[in-house]
Amino acid sequence: MPDNIYLPELARITYIKEEVPGERAIKTFRVEPLNGDSFEHECGQCAMLSAFGRGEMMISIASSPLVKEYKQFSIMRVGRVSAAFHDLAVGDVVGIRGPYGNSFPVDDWRGRNLYFIGGGCGLAPIWPVITTAVAQRDNFKNITVFYGGRSPRDIMYKAELEKLRGVADVHLSVDKAEDGWDAYCGFVPANVMDKEPSSDNAIAITCGPPIMIKYVIQNLSQLGFADEQIYTTLENKMKCGLGKCGRCNVGKDYVCVKGPVYSWAELKNLPEEY
Amino acid sequence: MEKILDKQRLDDWIAALTDWEAFAPAVEDGVWAFRPVVGAARLDHPNTKQPPKGFAFPQREVFFSFEQIKGEAPRLTQKLPDSKHRVVFGVRPCDARGTVRMDRVFADHVDDVYYQSRRNNMAYVGLACNKPPSAHCFCLSVGGSPVSSDGLDVLMTDLGDRYFLAAITETGKSLMTTAGDLLKMPAAADRKQAASVHAEAVAQPQRAINNPDGAPARLKASFKSPLWEELAQACIGCGICTFLCPTCHCFDINDEVTGSAPLKGNRVRTWDNCQFPDFTMHTSGHNPRPTVGARLRQRVCHKFQYFHENFGMHQCTGCGRCISDCPVGIDIVHVVNKVTEHAG
Numbered sequence: 106m107p108d109n110i111y112l113p114e115l116a117r118i119t120y121i122k123e124e125v126p127g128e129r130a131i132k133t134f135r136v137e138p139l140n141g142d143s144f145e146h147e148c149g150q151c152a153m154l155s156a157f158g159r160g161e162m163m164i165s166i167a168s169s170p171l172v173k174e175y176k177q178f179s180i181m182r183v184g185r186v187s188a189a190f191h192d193l194a195v196g197d198v199v200g201i202r203g204p205y206g207n208s209f210p211v212d213d214w215r216g217r218n219l220y221f222i223g224g225g226c227g228l229a230p231i232w233p234v235i236t237t238a239v240a241q242r243d244n245f246k247n248i249t250v251f252y253g254g255r256s257p258r259d260i261m262y263k264a265e266l267e268k269l270r271g272v273a274d275v276h277l278s279v280d281k282a283e284d285g286w287d288a289y290c291g292f293v294p295a296n297v298m299d300k301e302p303s304s305d306n307a308i309a310i311t312c313g314p315p316i317m318i319k320y321v322i323q324n325l326s327q328l329g330f331a332d333e334q335i336y337t338t339l340e341n342k343m344k345c346g347l348g349k350c351g352r353c354n355v356g357k358d359y360v361c362v363k364g365p366v367y368s369w370a371e372l373k374n375l376p377e378e379y
Numbered sequence: 380m381e382k383i384l385d386k387q388r389l390d391d392w393i394a395a396l397t398d399w400e401a402f403a404p405a406v407e408d409g410v411w412a413f414r415p416v417v418g419a420a421r422l423d424h425p426n427t428k429q430p431p432k433g434f435a436f437p438q439r440e441v442f443f444s445f446e447q448i449k450g451e452a453p454r455l456t457q458k459l460p461d462s463k464h465r466v467v468f469g470v471r472p473c474d475a476r477g478t479v480r481m482d483r484v485f486a487d488h489v490d491d492v493y494y495q496s497r498r499n500n501m502a503y504v505g506l507a508c509n510k511p512p513s514a515h516c517f518c519l520s521v522g523g524s525p526v527s528s529d530g531l532d533v534l535m536t537d538l539g540d541r542y543f544l545a546a547i548t549e550t551g552k553s554l555m556t557t558a559g560d561l562l563k564m565p566a567a568a569d570r571k572q573a574a575s576v577h578a579e580a581v582a583q584p585q586r587a588i589n590n591p592d593g594a595p596a597r598l599k600a601s602f603k604s605p606l607w608e609e610l611a612q613a614c615i616g617c618g619i620c621t622f623l624c625p626t627c628h629c630f631d632i633n634d635e636v637t638g639s640a641p642l643k644g645n646r647v648r649t650w651d652n653c654q655f656p657d658f659t660m661h662t663s664g665h666n667p668r669p670t671v672g673a674r675l676r677q678r679v680c681h682k683f684q685y686f687h688e689n690f691g692m693h694q695c696t697g698c699g700r701c702i703s704d705c706p707v708g709i710d711i712v713h714v715v716n717k718v719t720e721h722a723g
Contacts, residue, residue: 109459109492111442111632111646115452139452157445157453158642160634184662198452315665341667342659344632347489350651351629352659354677355667357685362488376602378667 110347113155113200115139119175121195124261125254130182131226131261132191133167135175136201143201146170147208148233149338149366153346154178155200156189163343163361165230166204169237176201179229179261205346206365209234209336214308215244222251222321224293224313228261230338230365231312239272249302253278253293257286276300294320297328304329310336315379322369332370339365339372339379355379380546382555382562383569384535389542390419392558396466399502399554402434403468413467422469422537425512426698430474430625431467432481435498441645442493442632448641458645460497466532466554470503473518473696475530477625478503483690484628493648502550505531509580515699517712520588523696525580536573543573589716591683591693597722598684598715606721608672610714613707616671618652620701620709621678626694629653653677679714 120135168177182191254260278289278296341353348359356376403420411427447453485494508525528534532551536543546552621627631651636644660666686694
């Protein structure tokens, strides 16, 4: 930890890609530290990004810890700071501090079948786990990715998902049928139910809108997944990232420190306030 | 180290502390507040309107300033607190215990350099409460006492025409040593009187939380109680309860822009408040604590359950400010008693 925990490092944007257009636009940013040396992170951890003059926002680090040269973030344009990021260009300098929170216990999952279940921009927080698992393919048995968006235009990481085929089973979905879409039509939890993943020696990792997570967990339980086999990652409004500013708590846990990653078994022990 | 100070000589002691900027309660606009000592300090206050938490954790502070030409790297300039030594006289035991709790939040786990550097240069010369300064005091219910020295550097006890001083920390000892001959050795009678004043102080009637030790478990069992919405119905979300609380530490961080081309501004920390709806509201509009009941529950459970689960102590020191100053009469003692009575 630096002496001043609130002072961000400076980082240059080296890559911007528009993932999803329109009102709920998502852009992917890669940033590299100006001083050539930044913090290391683990799968599932977050970082606080600064657009100076607009403020800070907490975003999941979407790149694998194995990638050292840059950190990737996929950001939906919704608020003051995210809108400021969407207006930035390659070469612009932003602030970054972190990493914050716990991480997915990926090493404990060696030899198991992994099911990733994402919706909307909820693919980004689990993307570092997916890419890390794929990079260490021999450590795991089957890797399956379920991912859905509202419409075909809302699917992020399209090219990357296509590249996964061959090393992983990829099941895409859109909420509503549309011409030219030949994969599943319907909500993500329904797509999971349709493919009936086996809970045998499996771990399921899910992230997406709260309502999606709720039904994904319900369906996984119905398919025989134990609470300990299901992982998710929470989001809450955050300002400090260090358990001091007092707003992201769920019961006694500050999500920025004790979370964001929880097994369903752990989450069930906290008050239902997220 | 124990000493006696003639009340007439208090100002001489303060004047002798040349390395320190001294603060004491003074009436300003009809309100008791900690002010720099100018002339004679008086310690005949009930309790100050605001606790002394702002000495280490000011209501607004600048973390750093930034200056950025578009497309270029910004220049960040840290604004660390000055290294002035500040001593606060007349701090009540409940408020010193409040600071002990703030220390846990800001100095445990990861240091907050802004809080910590101010805290390291601060001292409290406390004043025992011979009588409860407010009708809403309940320090005895929450592990405190009107004569507690927890969090103080020196504890003073009013013995009528003189103070009985006890050094609690090394800093306190050095403050007392600086006084030199102003401080006298206590006689046996002084010690006896101090002991009896303390015994009387502790025996004064106070309000009471009925089962403080059982509160964490009982509140946990009451998370879904309909009482929360009922008890919070009158809440107007003004936040005075947390603003005046000696243990409330929640804050916001924002950028304040002071100029454009080049962009100039400050990153600023300000106190924030769990009673405000947007405190927890996500950018999407989703709010984990969308109602006054959920927000009252957060304030009460943070103090009497969550903090206890994390640090083994209640995050309330029984000063009673949130009760006396609530414009709609929400009373934390009543709320804890009512909810815990109906638990399970």
